[in-house]
Amino acid sequence: LKRTPLRLYPDLYLSKPTVEPERILKALNINLKEFELFEIKTSIIGYFDEKLGFVNPRIPPKPGQQIFLAEADTIQEVLMKKKINKIGSLHIGYLLNREEDVPVILDTNLVVSEHLCILASTGSGKSYLAGVLAEELLKPYNSAALLILDPHGEYHTLKEIEGLNEFKREDYIPYVRIYGKGEIKIRLSELEYNELLNLLPELTEKMEALLNKAYRSLEGKFTSDDLINQIVEAAGDEKDVTAKALIWRIRRYIQAVDVIDDYLHMELAELAKPGQASVLQLSELSDIEQEVLVSVLLRRILNARINAEKGLNGEKLEYPVFIVVEEAHRFASRDARSFNVLKTILSEGRKFGVGVCLISQRPSKIDSDILSQCMTQIIMRIVNPADQENIRSSVESIGKDLIEELPGLTKGQAIVAGVAINSPVLIRVRNRLTSHGGISKDAASEWMNWSSKDEIKIKQNQKRLFWE
Known part of the structure; x- marks a missing residue:
């Protein structure tokens, strides 16, 4: 809704801010209502049909047709799909x-x-x-x-x-x-291969191929140790450089991470x-x-x-x-x-x-x-x-x-x-019924509280000088 006045006060009436324009108009016997006319631009959303909802009007309103401010009950009926405190x-x-x-x-x-x-x-x-x-x-x-x-x-x-x-x-x-x-726990065996891959950084193509082979060979629920053993088995040698690098990453980024667990879920x-x-x-x-x-x-x-x-x-x-x-x-x-x-x-x-x-x-x-x-x-x-x-x-x-x-x-x-x-x-x-947990900190008050505490500590710990 945009409102534009149709008639503005002459500049002369506004030349002295201490005198209200209305007083000047009254002194000149000019009707105040002439300056209370506005052009209002609104959007016609249509007429409301219970089955169809809002329907765009094919014919615009007639010139001079009266406009009324909708009552609260009408707004509730037309704009809202549900009634307050009702199911859904x-x-x-x-x-x-x-x-x-x-x-x-x-x-x-x-x-x-x-x-x-x-x-x-x-x-x-x-x-x-x-x-x-x-x-x-x-x-x-x-x-x-x-x-x-x-x-x-x-x-x-x-x-x-x-x-x-x-x-x-x-x-x-x-x-x-x-x-x-x-x-908050995620069982390791619930991770899909791509999710497991994302947890392990800087994998070479050989590491990815070895991890893929080991992961695909595991069935059902498995632990991180099961995965490591499968990697060793897939590599064919526990001293294999690729296997050792992959195992180090599993221990660093999976076994050491709290949210990922072998059993809890x-x-x-x-x-x-x-x-x-x-x-x-x-x-x-x-x-x-x-x-x-x-x-x-x-x-x-x-x-x-x-x-x-x-x-x-x-x-x-x-x-x-x-x-x-x-x-x-x-x-x-x-x-x-x-x-x-x-x-x-x-x-x-x-x-x-x-x-x-x-x-x-x-x-x-x-x-x-x-x-x-x-x-x-x-x-x-x-x-x-x-x-x-x-x-x-x-x-x-x-x-x-x-x-x-x-x-x-x-x-x-x-x-x-x-x-x-x-x-x-x-x-x-609307106002919440519960308190809000995301309130910003009152930094000044907290600083002042801590400053007063520090002053007390300083006074308590301060030693008396010999001339006191």
């Missing part, structure tokens, strides 16, 4: 620029099946919004199986959900499980359950460990859902799963180890009930093919021109006018568009 609803905030609170509700089924992205600059409130989304998914009217990949340890406060009455029902109490570094049935959020804190893992973990975990979840849907043998998950991926640009760029499985899930996951929410502060680093598969978008303040251009080219439902709004958004404001809502809208994010 996600209440994420309120319409911006409305005097009364008009709730903005997304359709849970469309968010999960068609995927979601949250894009914003640092400090715009994307993690806060993701917390709101997690709260809604764990409400009794959703009871989601939720998995959160948390590289910065910001989502542990969701544990507070277990003690809040807003999330409880007679037959339902949500559960939030926080996985620390010691609990995270069971999917414990990791993903309806009414449960599992938060994997990845902050203590290296970049390589994080990428391998995301790749292996997403592939296992997708395969388990395929097995369940098609009645195949193997690991199964009998219900849909929604996965929140923070810092998504680290996992969804073309050179990331997890790129292929993420691309597969985003293109085919909806058929098997695997949904993904990508959260990033650098959308320009996310592959455009992946970003374009997120059919619901929540975009907050973005100033970087490269990021804006990537959004413009990848997100069809965001027009040029809305892209121009991005730099002017303030913290907690967002554009919501896509299949989960009938028309793009500007919103302010």
